[in-house]
Amino acid sequence: MDEFVIRALLAGGGIALLAGPLGSFVVWRRMAYFGDTLSHSALLGVTLGFLLGVNPMIGVMVVCVSLALALVALQRRRNLAADTLLGILSHGSLSLGLVALAFLETLRVDLMAYLFGDILSVTDGDLMAIYGGGVVALTGLGLLWRRLLAVTVDEDLARVEGMPVDALRLAFMLLIALVIAIAMKIVGILLITSLLIIPAAAARRFARTPEGMAALASVLGILAVIAGILASLTWDLPGGPSVVVAAAALFLLGSLVPLRR
Amino acid sequence: MSIPHPSRDGSALFTGPLAWTEDLTVRFGRRTVLDRVNIAVQPGEVVTLIGPNGAGKTTLVRAVLGLTAPDGGRVLRRPNLRVGYMPQKLSVDQTLPLTVRRFLALWRPVTADKVAAALEEAGVTRLADSAVQTISGGEMQRVLLARALLGEPDLLVLDEPDQAVDVHGQAELFNRIAQVRQRRGCGVLLVSHDLHTVMARTDRVICLNGHVCCSGRPEDVSRHPEYHALFGGHARDLAVYVHHHDHAHAEDGKVVHDHDGDCCHG
Numbered sequence: 253m254d255e256f257v258i259r260a261l262l263a264g265g266g267i268a269l270l271a272g273p274l275g276s277f278v279v280w281r282r283m284a285y286f287g288d289t290l291s292h293s294a295l296l297g298v299t300l301g302f303l304l305g306v307n308p309m310i311g312v313m314v315v316c317v318s319l320a321l322a323l324v325a326l327q328r329r330r331n332l333a334a335d336t337l338l339g340i341l342s343h344g345s346l347s348l349g350l351v352a353l354a355f356l357e358t359l360r361v362d363l364m365a366y367l368f369g370d371i372l373s374v375t376d377g378d379l380m381a382i383y384g385g386g387v388v389a390l391t392g393l394g395l396l397w398r399r400l401l402a403v404t405v406d407e408d409l410a411r412v413e414g415m416p417v418d419a420l421r422l423a424f425m426l427l428i429a430l431v432i433a434i435a436m437k438i439v440g441i442l443l444i445t446s447l448l449i450i451p452a453a454a455a456r457r458f459a460r461t462p463e464g465m466a467a468l469a470s471v472l473g474i475l476a477v478i479a480g481i482l483a484s485l486t487w488d489l490p491g492g493p494s495v496v497v498a499a500a501a502l503f504l505l506g507s508l509v510p511l512r513r
Numbered sequence: 514m515s516i517p518h519p520s521r522d523g524s525a526l527f528t529g530p531l532a533w534t535e536d537l538t539v540r541f542g543r544r545t546v547l548d549r550v551n552i553a554v555q556p557g558e559v560v561t562l563i564g565p566n567g568a569g570k571t572t573l574v575r576a577v578l579g580l581t582a583p584d585g586g587r588v589l590r591r592p593n594l595r596v597g598y599m600p601q602k603l604s605v606d607q608t609l610p611l612t613v614r615r616f617l618a619l620w621r622p623v624t625a626d627k628v629a630a631a632l633e634e635a636g637v638t639r640l641a642d643s644a645v646q647t648i649s650g651g652e653m654q655r656v657l658l659a660r661a662l663l664g665e666p667d668l669l670v671l672d673e674p675d676q677a678v679d680v681h682g683q684a685e686l687f688n689r690i691a692q693v694r695q696r697r698g699c700g701v702l703l704v705s706h707d708l709h710t711v712m713a714r715t716d717r718v719i720c721l722n723g724h725v726c727c728s729g730r731p732e733d734v735s736r737h738p739e740y741h742a743l744f745g746g747h748a749r750d751l752a753v754y755v756h757h758h759d760h761a762h763a764e765d766g767k768v769v770h771d772h773d774g775d776c777c778h779g
Contacts, residue, residue: 280609282608405609405616406600406603409598413621413664456608459610461615462609462615464610465610
Protein backbone atom coordinates (compact mmCIF):
# COMPACT_ATOMS: atom_id res chain seq x y z
CA MET A 253 0.00 0.00 0.00
CA ASP A 254 1.33 3.43 -0.89
CA GLU A 255 2.45 5.73 1.87
CA PHE A 256 -0.10 8.41 0.98
CA VAL A 257 -2.90 5.87 1.38
CA ILE A 258 -1.66 4.91 4.85
CA ARG A 259 -1.44 8.57 5.81
CA ALA A 260 -4.97 9.15 4.50
CA LEU A 261 -6.28 6.20 6.54
CA LEU A 262 -4.47 7.36 9.67
CA ALA A 263 -5.73 10.92 9.30
CA GLY A 264 -9.32 9.97 8.48
CA GLY A 265 -9.37 7.28 11.16
CA GLY A 266 -8.08 9.72 13.80
CA ILE A 267 -10.75 12.25 12.93
CA ALA A 268 -13.50 9.62 12.87
CA LEU A 269 -12.37 8.37 16.30
CA LEU A 270 -12.66 11.89 17.68
CA ALA A 271 -15.89 12.63 15.82
CA GLY A 272 -17.71 9.68 17.45
CA PRO A 273 -18.07 11.08 20.98
CA LEU A 274 -18.11 14.75 19.96
CA GLY A 275 -20.63 14.11 17.19
CA SER A 276 -22.83 12.22 19.66
CA PHE A 277 -22.95 15.36 21.78
CA VAL A 278 -23.76 17.45 18.71
CA VAL A 279 -26.72 15.12 18.06
CA TRP A 280 -27.88 15.04 21.70
CA ARG A 281 -27.64 18.80 22.05
CA ARG A 282 -29.35 19.36 18.67
CA MET A 283 -26.42 21.40 17.45
CA ALA A 284 -26.00 20.02 13.93
CA TYR A 285 -26.79 23.36 12.32
CA PHE A 286 -24.58 25.11 14.86
CA GLY A 287 -21.65 22.87 13.85
CA ASP A 288 -22.36 23.62 10.22
CA THR A 289 -22.31 27.35 10.91
CA LEU A 290 -18.99 27.15 12.71
CA SER A 291 -17.38 25.07 9.98
CA HIS A 292 -18.64 27.40 7.26
CA SER A 293 -16.85 30.24 9.01
CA ALA A 294 -13.59 28.27 8.84
CA LEU A 295 -12.75 29.59 5.37
CA LEU A 296 -12.67 33.09 6.82
CA GLY A 297 -10.29 31.77 9.45
CA VAL A 298 -8.01 30.31 6.80
CA THR A 299 -7.90 33.66 4.99
CA LEU A 300 -7.20 35.49 8.23
CA GLY A 301 -4.42 33.03 8.96
CA PHE A 302 -2.79 33.77 5.61
CA LEU A 303 -3.24 37.54 6.06
CA LEU A 304 -1.69 37.56 9.53
CA GLY A 305 0.95 35.02 8.64
CA VAL A 306 -0.13 32.48 11.26
CA ASN A 307 -1.07 28.84 10.91
CA PRO A 308 -4.52 28.60 9.22
CA MET A 309 -5.64 26.21 11.98
CA ILE A 310 -5.16 28.96 14.57
CA GLY A 311 -7.08 31.38 12.34
CA VAL A 312 -9.91 28.84 12.14
CA MET A 313 -10.00 28.33 15.90
CA VAL A 314 -10.13 32.09 16.51
CA VAL A 315 -12.92 32.71 13.98
CA CYS A 316 -14.98 29.71 15.15
CA VAL A 317 -14.82 30.73 18.79
CA SER A 318 -15.61 34.39 17.99
CA LEU A 319 -18.59 33.27 15.95
CA ALA A 320 -19.82 30.99 18.74
CA LEU A 321 -19.61 33.87 21.23
CA ALA A 322 -21.35 36.25 18.81
CA LEU A 323 -24.13 33.72 18.44
CA VAL A 324 -24.60 33.43 22.21
CA ALA A 325 -24.81 37.23 22.43
CA LEU A 326 -27.28 37.48 19.52
CA GLN A 327 -29.52 34.76 20.95
CA ARG A 328 -30.09 36.87 24.07
CA ARG A 329 -32.05 39.34 21.94
CA ARG A 330 -34.69 36.75 21.15
CA ASN A 331 -36.36 38.69 18.36
CA LEU A 332 -35.03 36.23 15.78
CA ALA A 333 -35.25 32.44 15.94
CA ALA A 334 -32.03 30.53 16.45
CA ASP A 335 -32.16 28.86 13.04
CA THR A 336 -32.54 32.21 11.28
CA LEU A 337 -29.52 33.59 13.15
CA LEU A 338 -27.52 30.48 12.32
CA GLY A 339 -28.47 30.80 8.66
CA ILE A 340 -27.32 34.42 8.56
CA LEU A 341 -24.02 33.71 10.29
CA SER A 342 -23.40 30.50 8.37
CA HIS A 343 -23.82 31.84 4.85
CA GLY A 344 -22.61 35.30 5.77
CA SER A 345 -19.30 34.03 7.08
CA LEU A 346 -18.84 31.52 4.24
CA SER A 347 -19.38 34.25 1.65
CA LEU A 348 -17.17 36.66 3.57
CA GLY A 349 -14.45 34.02 3.51
CA LEU A 350 -14.84 33.55 -0.26
CA VAL A 351 -14.80 37.31 -0.88
CA ALA A 352 -11.77 37.86 1.36
CA LEU A 353 -9.95 35.05 -0.42
CA ALA A 354 -10.66 36.68 -3.80
CA PHE A 355 -9.04 39.89 -2.59
CA LEU A 356 -5.81 38.09 -1.87
CA GLU A 357 -4.79 37.96 -5.51
CA THR A 358 -1.20 37.08 -4.78
CA LEU A 359 -2.26 34.00 -2.88
CA ARG A 360 -2.85 30.78 -4.79
CA VAL A 361 -5.19 28.74 -2.62
CA ASP A 362 -6.74 25.47 -3.65
CA LEU A 363 -10.30 26.47 -2.80
CA MET A 364 -11.76 23.07 -3.68
CA ALA A 365 -9.39 21.44 -1.19
CA TYR A 366 -10.67 23.65 1.61
CA LEU A 367 -14.32 23.23 0.68
CA PHE A 368 -14.31 19.50 0.08
CA GLY A 369 -11.06 18.32 1.63
CA ASP A 370 -8.05 16.57 0.20
CA ILE A 371 -7.63 13.40 2.15
CA LEU A 372 -5.06 11.92 -0.25
CA SER A 373 -2.53 14.71 0.27
CA VAL A 374 -2.12 14.46 4.03
CA THR A 375 1.30 15.56 5.29
CA ASP A 376 3.19 14.45 8.39
CA GLY A 377 2.41 17.88 9.86
CA ASP A 378 -1.32 17.27 9.33
CA LEU A 379 -1.05 13.92 11.07
CA MET A 380 0.69 15.53 14.03
CA ALA A 381 -2.00 18.20 14.23
CA ILE A 382 -4.76 15.58 14.08
CA TYR A 383 -3.29 13.29 16.74
CA GLY A 384 -2.00 16.10 18.95
CA GLY A 385 -5.29 18.01 18.76
CA GLY A 386 -7.21 14.76 19.00
CA VAL A 387 -5.53 13.75 22.28
CA VAL A 388 -6.24 17.21 23.73
CA ALA A 389 -9.88 17.13 22.60
CA LEU A 390 -10.56 13.57 23.81
CA THR A 391 -8.88 14.23 27.17
CA GLY A 392 -10.94 17.38 27.62
CA LEU A 393 -14.13 15.60 26.64
CA GLY A 394 -13.34 12.71 28.99
CA LEU A 395 -12.79 15.05 31.93
CA LEU A 396 -16.03 16.94 31.29
CA TRP A 397 -18.08 13.93 30.18
CA ARG A 398 -20.44 13.47 33.15
CA ARG A 399 -21.04 17.19 33.61
CA LEU A 400 -21.57 17.78 29.89
CA LEU A 401 -24.16 14.99 29.90
CA ALA A 402 -25.88 16.58 32.90
CA VAL A 403 -25.99 19.98 31.17
CA THR A 404 -27.33 18.28 28.03
CA VAL A 405 -30.14 16.62 30.00
CA ASP A 406 -31.23 19.77 31.85
CA GLU A 407 -29.39 23.06 32.28
CA ASP A 408 -31.49 24.26 35.22
CA LEU A 409 -30.87 21.09 37.20
CA ALA A 410 -27.16 21.30 36.43
CA ARG A 411 -27.09 24.91 37.61
CA VAL A 412 -28.90 24.11 40.87
CA GLU A 413 -26.33 21.36 41.46
CA GLY A 414 -23.66 24.04 41.23
CA MET A 415 -22.20 23.09 37.84
CA PRO A 416 -20.62 25.94 35.83
CA VAL A 417 -23.10 25.63 32.96
CA ASP A 418 -21.87 28.56 30.86
CA ALA A 419 -18.25 27.47 31.17
CA LEU A 420 -19.19 23.92 30.17
CA ARG A 421 -21.06 25.16 27.11
CA LEU A 422 -18.11 27.32 26.12
CA ALA A 423 -15.73 24.39 26.62
CA PHE A 424 -17.89 22.28 24.32
CA MET A 425 -17.82 25.00 21.64
CA LEU A 426 -14.03 25.12 21.94
CA LEU A 427 -13.86 21.36 21.40
CA ILE A 428 -16.03 21.66 18.28
CA ALA A 429 -13.85 24.50 16.98
CA LEU A 430 -10.76 22.35 17.56
CA VAL A 431 -12.24 19.45 15.62
CA ILE A 432 -13.21 21.75 12.75
CA ALA A 433 -9.70 23.19 12.63
CA ILE A 434 -8.01 19.81 12.40
CA ALA A 435 -10.60 18.08 10.19
CA MET A 436 -10.94 20.91 7.68
CA LYS A 437 -8.09 19.80 5.45
CA ILE A 438 -9.28 16.20 5.40
CA VAL A 439 -13.00 16.31 4.69
CA GLY A 440 -13.39 20.01 3.86
CA ILE A 441 -15.41 22.66 5.64
CA LEU A 442 -18.65 21.85 3.83
CA LEU A 443 -18.59 18.23 4.96
CA ILE A 444 -17.18 18.32 8.50
CA THR A 445 -20.59 18.31 10.19
CA SER A 446 -21.61 15.20 8.31
CA LEU A 447 -18.67 13.29 9.78
CA LEU A 448 -19.78 14.44 13.23
CA ILE A 449 -23.47 13.61 12.99
CA ILE A 450 -23.94 10.75 10.51
CA PRO A 451 -21.99 8.07 12.43
CA ALA A 452 -23.57 9.21 15.72
CA ALA A 453 -27.05 9.11 14.19
CA ALA A 454 -26.34 5.66 12.76
CA ALA A 455 -25.20 4.43 16.19
CA ARG A 456 -28.29 5.65 18.07
CA ARG A 457 -30.54 2.68 17.37
CA PHE A 458 -28.03 0.17 18.65
CA ALA A 459 -26.92 1.98 21.81
CA ARG A 460 -28.27 1.68 25.35
CA THR A 461 -25.79 4.02 27.03
CA PRO A 462 -24.26 7.36 25.99
CA GLU A 463 -20.79 5.80 26.00
CA GLY A 464 -21.98 2.90 23.84
CA MET A 465 -23.36 5.32 21.29
CA ALA A 466 -20.12 7.35 21.25
CA ALA A 467 -17.93 4.26 20.83
CA LEU A 468 -20.12 2.76 18.10
CA ALA A 469 -20.15 6.13 16.30
CA SER A 470 -16.33 6.08 16.29
CA VAL A 471 -16.27 2.54 14.87
CA LEU A 472 -18.82 3.37 12.16
CA GLY A 473 -16.92 6.55 11.32
CA ILE A 474 -13.66 4.62 10.93
CA LEU A 475 -15.42 2.06 8.71
CA ALA A 476 -16.78 4.91 6.56
CA VAL A 477 -13.28 6.40 6.25
CA ILE A 478 -11.78 3.09 5.14
CA ALA A 479 -14.60 2.40 2.67
CA GLY A 480 -14.54 5.96 1.34
CA ILE A 481 -10.78 6.04 0.78
CA LEU A 482 -10.75 2.64 -0.91
CA ALA A 483 -13.63 3.69 -3.19
CA SER A 484 -11.86 6.94 -3.94
CA LEU A 485 -8.69 5.10 -4.98
CA THR A 486 -10.50 2.42 -6.96
CA TRP A 487 -12.76 4.67 -8.99
CA ASP A 488 -10.78 7.92 -8.79
CA LEU A 489 -13.47 9.71 -6.78
CA PRO A 490 -13.04 12.80 -4.57
CA GLY A 491 -11.91 11.60 -1.13
CA GLY A 492 -13.97 13.66 1.35
CA PRO A 493 -17.32 13.19 -0.42
CA SER A 494 -16.63 9.44 -0.81
CA VAL A 495 -16.17 9.13 2.96
CA VAL A 496 -19.41 11.00 3.61
CA VAL A 497 -21.29 8.87 1.07
CA ALA A 498 -19.95 5.75 2.79
CA ALA A 499 -21.10 7.10 6.18
CA ALA A 500 -24.56 7.87 4.79
CA ALA A 501 -24.73 4.36 3.30
CA LEU A 502 -23.86 2.89 6.72
CA PHE A 503 -26.63 5.00 8.28
CA LEU A 504 -29.14 3.69 5.73
CA LEU A 505 -28.01 0.09 6.21
CA GLY A 506 -28.23 0.51 9.98
CA SER A 507 -31.76 1.82 9.83
CA LEU A 508 -32.81 -1.27 7.83
CA VAL A 509 -31.50 -3.74 10.43
CA PRO A 510 -34.45 -5.10 12.43
CA LEU A 511 -34.02 -4.71 16.20
CA ARG A 512 -35.30 -7.26 18.68
CA ARG A 513 -37.24 -5.54 21.42
CA MET B 514 -41.47 22.06 66.07
CA SER B 515 -41.82 18.32 66.49
CA ILE B 516 -39.56 17.52 63.57
CA PRO B 517 -35.89 17.20 64.40
CA HIS B 518 -33.47 19.65 62.87
CA PRO B 519 -30.94 18.32 60.44
CA SER B 520 -27.85 17.43 62.39
CA ARG B 521 -25.30 16.66 59.69
CA ASP B 522 -22.11 18.68 59.27
CA GLY B 523 -22.84 20.91 62.20
CA SER B 524 -25.78 22.47 60.37
CA ALA B 525 -27.67 22.10 63.66
CA LEU B 526 -25.55 25.01 64.83
CA PHE B 527 -27.78 27.25 62.77
CA THR B 528 -31.18 27.86 64.25
CA GLY B 529 -32.59 30.29 61.67
CA PRO B 530 -34.34 29.45 58.42
CA LEU B 531 -32.80 27.27 55.68
CA ALA B 532 -33.42 29.86 53.00
CA TRP B 533 -35.15 33.19 52.97
CA THR B 534 -35.71 36.29 50.86
CA GLU B 535 -35.41 39.94 51.86
CA ASP B 536 -37.56 42.33 49.83
CA LEU B 537 -37.02 40.20 46.74
CA THR B 538 -38.02 42.06 43.59
CA VAL B 539 -37.94 40.61 40.07
CA ARG B 540 -38.93 42.44 36.91
CA PHE B 541 -39.41 41.09 33.40
CA GLY B 542 -39.03 44.13 31.20
CA ARG B 543 -41.32 46.74 32.69
CA ARG B 544 -43.54 44.27 34.49
CA THR B 545 -42.79 43.74 38.17
CA VAL B 546 -43.38 40.03 38.75
CA LEU B 547 -42.31 39.95 42.38
CA ASP B 548 -42.58 43.05 44.53
CA ARG B 549 -40.62 43.10 47.82
CA VAL B 550 -41.37 39.51 48.71
CA ASN B 551 -40.24 38.15 52.09
CA ILE B 552 -40.50 34.44 52.68
CA ALA B 553 -38.55 31.93 54.76
CA VAL B 554 -38.42 28.16 54.98
CA GLN B 555 -37.55 26.69 58.39
CA PRO B 556 -35.92 23.29 58.88
CA GLY B 557 -38.46 20.47 58.72
CA GLU B 558 -41.22 22.78 57.54
CA VAL B 559 -43.45 22.32 54.49
CA VAL B 560 -44.16 25.72 52.93
CA THR B 561 -46.56 25.91 50.02
CA LEU B 562 -46.85 28.78 47.57
CA ILE B 563 -50.28 29.26 46.09
CA GLY B 564 -51.65 31.98 43.89
CA PRO B 565 -53.35 32.54 40.55
CA ASN B 566 -51.61 32.09 37.20
CA GLY B 567 -48.99 34.77 36.65
CA ALA B 568 -48.69 35.41 40.40
CA GLY B 569 -44.93 34.85 40.24
CA LYS B 570 -44.84 31.48 42.04
CA THR B 571 -42.43 29.88 39.61
CA THR B 572 -40.32 33.03 39.46
CA LEU B 573 -40.04 33.05 43.25
CA VAL B 574 -38.96 29.41 43.28
CA ARG B 575 -36.42 30.05 40.53
CA ALA B 576 -35.02 33.02 42.46
CA VAL B 577 -34.66 30.91 45.62
CA LEU B 578 -32.85 28.29 43.51
CA GLY B 579 -30.50 30.92 42.11
CA LEU B 580 -31.83 30.46 38.54
CA THR B 581 -33.30 33.97 38.28
CA ALA B 582 -31.28 36.97 39.43
CA PRO B 583 -33.12 39.45 41.69
CA ASP B 584 -33.60 43.01 40.44
CA GLY B 585 -33.90 44.14 44.04
CA GLY B 586 -33.55 42.64 47.50
CA ARG B 587 -31.74 39.44 48.28
CA VAL B 588 -32.06 35.68 48.41
CA LEU B 589 -30.18 34.16 51.34
CA ARG B 590 -29.33 30.62 52.30
CA ARG B 591 -27.61 28.88 55.13
CA PRO B 592 -23.96 28.27 54.37
CA ASN B 593 -23.46 24.99 52.47
CA LEU B 594 -27.19 24.43 52.18
CA ARG B 595 -27.94 21.41 50.02
CA VAL B 596 -30.92 22.01 47.77
CA GLY B 597 -32.77 19.21 46.00
CA TYR B 598 -34.76 20.58 43.07
CA MET B 599 -37.66 18.76 41.44
CA PRO B 600 -38.66 20.63 38.28
CA GLN B 601 -42.21 20.56 36.95
CA LYS B 602 -41.25 18.15 34.24
CA LEU B 603 -38.22 16.89 32.45
CA SER B 604 -38.02 15.62 28.92
CA VAL B 605 -34.82 14.05 27.70
CA ASP B 606 -34.07 14.18 23.99
CA GLN B 607 -34.93 10.91 22.20
CA THR B 608 -31.46 10.80 20.70
CA LEU B 609 -29.79 10.30 24.09
CA PRO B 610 -29.78 6.67 25.24
CA LEU B 611 -30.18 6.97 29.00
CA THR B 612 -31.58 4.61 31.61
CA VAL B 613 -33.15 5.87 34.83
CA ARG B 614 -30.23 4.44 36.79
CA ARG B 615 -27.73 6.30 34.64
CA PHE B 616 -29.77 9.50 34.75
CA LEU B 617 -29.55 9.45 38.55
CA ALA B 618 -25.75 9.09 38.47
CA LEU B 619 -25.17 12.15 36.25
CA TRP B 620 -25.40 14.84 38.88
CA ARG B 621 -22.65 13.91 41.29
CA PRO B 622 -20.31 10.99 41.81
CA VAL B 623 -22.50 8.33 43.49
CA THR B 624 -22.18 4.64 44.28
CA ALA B 625 -24.53 2.06 42.81
CA ASP B 626 -25.77 1.32 46.35
CA LYS B 627 -26.83 4.90 46.91
CA VAL B 628 -28.65 5.00 43.58
CA ALA B 629 -30.47 1.78 44.53
CA ALA B 630 -31.42 3.24 47.93
CA ALA B 631 -32.78 6.44 46.36
CA LEU B 632 -34.80 4.43 43.82
CA GLU B 633 -36.23 2.42 46.72
CA GLU B 634 -37.10 5.50 48.79
CA ALA B 635 -38.91 7.08 45.83
CA GLY B 636 -40.63 3.78 45.01
CA VAL B 637 -39.27 3.39 41.48
CA THR B 638 -36.85 0.48 41.80
CA ARG B 639 -38.62 -1.39 39.00
CA LEU B 640 -37.87 1.46 36.57
CA ALA B 641 -34.09 1.42 37.13
CA ASP B 642 -33.25 -0.03 33.71
CA SER B 643 -35.99 1.68 31.70
CA ALA B 644 -35.07 4.37 29.21
CA VAL B 645 -35.98 7.77 30.67
CA GLN B 646 -37.98 8.61 27.55
CA THR B 647 -40.34 5.67 28.06
CA ILE B 648 -41.61 6.38 31.59
CA SER B 649 -44.83 8.27 32.38
CA GLY B 650 -45.08 11.78 33.81
CA GLY B 651 -45.94 10.45 37.25
CA GLU B 652 -43.05 8.01 37.17
CA MET B 653 -40.71 10.78 36.08
CA GLN B 654 -41.81 12.85 39.09
CA ARG B 655 -40.74 10.06 41.38
CA VAL B 656 -37.48 9.58 39.51
CA LEU B 657 -36.87 13.31 39.99
CA LEU B 658 -37.58 12.84 43.70
CA ALA B 659 -34.98 10.05 43.78
CA ARG B 660 -32.54 12.33 41.99
CA ALA B 661 -33.10 15.11 44.52
CA LEU B 662 -32.69 12.67 47.44
CA LEU B 663 -29.28 11.55 46.17
CA GLY B 664 -27.97 15.00 47.02
CA GLU B 665 -29.08 14.52 50.64
CA PRO B 666 -30.95 17.81 50.55
CA ASP B 667 -31.56 20.08 53.54
CA LEU B 668 -34.24 21.77 51.44
CA LEU B 669 -36.44 20.12 48.84
CA VAL B 670 -37.91 22.47 46.23
CA LEU B 671 -40.80 21.29 44.04
CA ASP B 672 -42.43 23.27 41.28
CA GLU B 673 -46.06 22.28 40.73
CA PRO B 674 -45.49 18.54 40.98
CA ASP B 675 -49.18 17.87 40.44
CA GLN B 676 -49.39 19.03 36.84
CA ALA B 677 -47.93 16.04 35.06
CA VAL B 678 -49.45 13.54 37.43
CA ASP B 679 -52.96 12.10 37.80
CA VAL B 680 -54.85 12.44 41.09
CA HIS B 681 -53.81 9.03 42.33
CA GLY B 682 -50.16 9.58 41.43
CA GLN B 683 -50.27 13.03 42.98
CA ALA B 684 -51.49 11.77 46.36
CA GLU B 685 -48.86 9.03 46.22
CA LEU B 686 -46.11 11.54 45.50
CA PHE B 687 -47.17 13.86 48.31
CA ASN B 688 -47.24 10.95 50.74
CA ARG B 689 -43.70 10.03 49.65
CA ILE B 690 -42.58 13.60 50.19
CA ALA B 691 -44.22 13.69 53.63
CA GLN B 692 -42.32 10.50 54.52
CA VAL B 693 -39.07 11.94 53.24
CA ARG B 694 -39.61 15.10 55.27
CA GLN B 695 -40.24 13.06 58.42
CA ARG B 696 -37.35 10.68 57.91
CA ARG B 697 -34.78 13.27 56.89
CA GLY B 698 -36.06 16.39 58.61
CA CYS B 699 -35.54 18.48 55.50
CA GLY B 700 -37.53 21.61 54.72
CA VAL B 701 -39.86 21.59 51.71
CA LEU B 702 -40.82 24.52 49.51
CA LEU B 703 -43.49 23.70 46.99
CA VAL B 704 -45.60 25.45 44.42
CA SER B 705 -49.12 24.20 43.91
CA HIS B 706 -52.32 24.95 42.05
CA ASP B 707 -54.21 22.24 43.87
CA LEU B 708 -55.68 23.90 46.94
CA HIS B 709 -57.03 20.69 48.48
CA THR B 710 -53.66 19.03 48.40
CA VAL B 711 -52.06 22.12 49.86
CA MET B 712 -54.35 22.33 52.85
CA ALA B 713 -53.95 18.72 53.91
CA ARG B 714 -50.21 18.43 53.70
CA THR B 715 -48.57 21.70 54.51
CA ASP B 716 -47.41 23.53 57.65
CA ARG B 717 -47.59 26.99 56.19
CA VAL B 718 -49.23 28.51 53.14
CA ILE B 719 -47.99 31.63 51.40
CA CYS B 720 -50.56 33.21 49.18
CA LEU B 721 -48.78 35.07 46.41
CA ASN B 722 -49.97 37.53 43.81
CA GLY B 723 -46.90 39.55 42.86
CA HIS B 724 -46.55 40.30 46.54
CA VAL B 725 -47.29 38.17 49.61
CA CYS B 726 -51.06 38.58 50.12
CA CYS B 727 -51.24 36.55 53.27
CA SER B 728 -49.47 33.68 54.91
CA GLY B 729 -49.87 31.40 57.87
CA ARG B 730 -51.34 28.06 58.87
CA PRO B 731 -53.58 26.61 56.15
CA GLU B 732 -56.79 27.02 58.17
CA ASP B 733 -55.94 30.64 58.98
CA VAL B 734 -55.11 31.53 55.41
CA SER B 735 -58.36 29.98 54.22
CA ARG B 736 -60.26 32.49 56.37
CA HIS B 737 -58.21 35.47 55.23
CA PRO B 738 -60.15 38.05 53.15
CA GLU B 739 -57.32 38.52 50.64
CA TYR B 740 -57.29 34.78 50.08
CA HIS B 741 -61.01 34.82 49.34
CA ALA B 742 -60.57 37.77 47.02
CA LEU B 743 -57.99 35.76 45.03
CA PHE B 744 -59.68 32.39 44.95
CA GLY B 745 -63.36 33.27 45.22
CA GLY B 746 -65.59 30.25 44.76
CA HIS B 747 -62.79 27.75 45.14
CA ALA B 748 -62.06 29.13 48.57
CA ARG B 749 -65.56 28.25 49.75
CA ASP B 750 -65.18 24.66 48.60
CA LEU B 751 -62.01 24.59 50.56
CA ALA B 752 -63.53 25.75 53.80
CA VAL B 753 -65.70 22.63 53.80
CA TYR B 754 -62.63 20.51 53.16
CA VAL B 755 -60.59 22.18 55.88
CA HIS B 756 -63.12 20.98 58.38
CA HIS B 757 -62.01 17.40 57.66
CA HIS B 758 -58.42 18.13 56.96
CA ASP B 759 -56.84 16.08 59.73
CA HIS B 760 -56.62 13.01 57.55
CA ALA B 761 -56.20 11.94 53.98
CA HIS B 762 -57.02 8.73 52.19
CA ALA B 763 -54.31 6.34 51.15
CA GLU B 764 -54.53 4.47 47.84
CA ASP B 765 -56.61 1.72 49.46
CA GLY B 766 -59.00 4.21 51.08
CA LYS B 767 -57.59 3.90 54.57
CA VAL B 768 -57.43 7.07 56.63
CA VAL B 769 -53.91 8.38 57.01
CA HIS B 770 -53.05 10.98 59.62
CA ASP B 771 -50.43 13.03 57.95
CA HIS B 772 -49.96 16.33 59.67
CA ASP B 773 -47.98 15.29 62.68
CA GLY B 774 -46.48 18.67 63.47
CA ASP B 775 -49.86 20.36 63.73
CA CYS B 776 -49.99 21.21 67.42
CA CYS B 777 -46.65 22.92 67.39
CA HIS B 778 -46.46 24.94 64.22
CA GLY B 779 -47.71 28.38 63.44
